[in-house]
Amino acid sequence: MRKLHDAYFKQAKREGHLARSIYKLEEIDKKYSIIPTGGTVIDIGACPGSWLEYILQKVGENGVVCAVDLKPIAKRFKNTPVHFKMMDLRDLNHETFEDVAPAFDAVVSDAAPNTSGIRAVDQCRSLELCEAVAEHAELVLKPGGSFVCKVFESPDFQQFRSKMQKKFGSIRTLKPRACRDESMETYLVCKGFAQEPEERKVREDVKARKKKGRRTRQY
Ligand SMILES: C[S@@+](CC[C@H](N)C(=O)[O-])C[C@H]1O[C@@H](n2cnc3c(N)ncnc32)[C@H](O)[C@@H]1O
Incomplete structure (x- = not known):
């Protein structure tokens, strides 16, 4: 499997992508x-932005793309701008991208914690990120929208999966071929977001509030 991992690394280099993660998405x-x-x-x-490379070419020039990371993105993308926020994903809220779009078709997350080497600790940190990302997805997704997140498999992950099952029409887990075999990572793919009326009301209240003029940086 190491050979396959190297093959994706080489393919990404050959095709001029920022990382082999692009093949996962x-x-x-x-x-x-x-x-x-x-x-x-x-x-x-x-x-560094390989999922963004894929997303930008897929949405095309009429698409709207937002991004979040703790670290800055060095790559400058042409054509469609990326509305980037350098922040902790746990601080995302209704207003983060409110000035960019009122609601989103998809929220995808490849966020991963720094690994400690202690399996249970890493699983717990990964799940914490997933829960924060899912919470944000529930606030900003359009009805019928999609949510994808990377998670380190664990017994607690099944609880998270069951929770998501109640909110989406279909749920799948997938370990893309470009993942290392020995890695704990897998991806939860949720489609058909069923928005709760209460959540819709919260979003409408927020939209009705005066915009605070927060600006997003464009790359
Ligand atoms: C595997 S990389 C993502 C690779 C990216 N999808 C690509 O294709 O280029 C995981 C990223 O998650 C980010 N991350 C981890 N914890 C985060 C947090 N709490 N808030 C925001 N970003 C976080 C890391 O900074 C790192 O850049």
Whole structure:
């Protein structure tokens, strides 16, 4: 499997991509149609930007793309701008991208914690990120929207999966071929967001409030 991992690394280099992770999202999207042409998408844990490369070419020039990471993104993208926030994903709220789009077709997250080498600790940190990302997705997704997040498999992950099952029409887990075999990572793919009336009300209240003029940086 190491050979396969190296093959994806070499392929990414040959094709001029920022990271081999691009093939993970490509596989997920080809299988489950997550990123619509002309769609609105948030990419969380986006640095260095290979998922953004894929998303930008898929949404095309009429798409709207937002991104979040603790680290800055060095790459400057042409054509479609990326509305980037350098921040902790746990601080995301209704207003973070409110000035960019009122609601989103897809929220995708490849965010991963720094690993400690202690399996249980890493699983717990990964799940904490997933829960924060899912919470944000529930606030900003359009009805019928999609949510993808990377998670380190664990017994607690099953609880999280069951929780998401109640909110989306279909749930799948997938380990794309470009993942290292020995890695704990897998991807939860949720489609068909069923928005609760209460959540819709919260969003409408927020939209009705005067905009505070927060600006997002464009790359
Ligand atoms: C595996 S990388 C993402 C690779 C990216 N999808 C790509 O294709 O280029 C994981 C990213 O998650 C980010 N991350 C981890 N914890 C985060 C947090 N609490 N808030 C925001 N970003 C976070 C890291 O900074 C890192 O850049």
